[in-house]
Amino acid sequence: MSSFRSLIRLIIAILSFVALWACQAAKTQPVDFGVVKMQADAGWRVETPASGMRKAQFTLPRVSGDAEDADLVVFYFGADQGGTVEANLKRWYTQFAQPDSSVSSEKAKVSTDEVAGMNLTTVDLSGTYVAPVTPGASERHNKPDFRMLAAVLETSEGPYFFKLVGPEKTVANWAASFHAFMKSAKS
Numbered sequence: 001m002s003s004f005r006s007l008i009r010l011i012i013a014i015l016s017f018v019a020l021w022a023c024q025a026a027k028t029q030p031v032d033f034g035v036v037k038m039q040a041d042a043g044w045r046v047e048t049p050a051s052g053m054r055k056a057q058f059t060l061p062r063v064s065g066d067a068e069d070a071d072l073v074v075f076y077f078g079a080d081q082g083g084t085v086e087a088n089l090k091r092w093y094t095q096f097a098q099p100d101s102s103v104s105s106e107k108a109k110v111s112t113d114e115v116a117g118m119n120l121t122t123v124d125l126s127g128t129y130v131a132p133v134t135p136g137a138s139e140r141h142n143k144p145d146f147r148m149l150a151a152v153l154e155t156s157e158g159p160y161f162f163k164l165v166g167p168e169k170t171v172a173n174w175a176a177s178f179h180a181f182m183k184s185a186k187s
Contacts, residue, residue, distance in 0.1 A: 035157040039184040041177035060174045070166020079158035095131035115185045119154040147171040
């Protein structure tokens with residue numbers, strides 16, 4: 001009788017594990033960049049990249065009260081291309097102005113980590129989004145209360161650049177899934 005109960009418990013444990021795995025798998029969608037594979041949140045809408053420099057593009061739906069969605073763009077320029085981590089951080093800082101006129105680099109939260117043997121640098125910055133509307137354009141955005149989560153993932157074939165920008169509340173809503181996306185990287 002006790003071996004029968006043990007068998008039932010084992011079957012229940014296996015079924016619970018399978019159900020949990022299926023629930024987790026349903027919450028993500030695989031993304032294959034060739035040298036790196038990741039798991040994106042299933043709530044992110046996959047978009048057609050707007051240019052050849054973009055490896056992928058997602059729309060992250062807005063939260064109630066925000067006027068627009070957030071956008072996540074993934075760039076890859078090739079091995080030894082796209083600039084250093086520090087150069088990209090400096091460029092990203094210039095894309096935000098602070099309401100108190102302070103320097104954005106002093107407000108940015110930068111962290112480093114290692115994921116599957118790859119260096120990962122992330123930055124979190126809020127303020128008024130003032131990046132050029134298109135690369136090289138003189139016209140700039142003017143979007144107060146925006147937030148950016150950006151990252152550089154250094155792969156064996158060169159860096160990948162991830163940039164999530166949108167209204168502060170919407171980005172806050174998707175922040176945990178952005179970080180999970182970055183941590184899911186496998187080479």
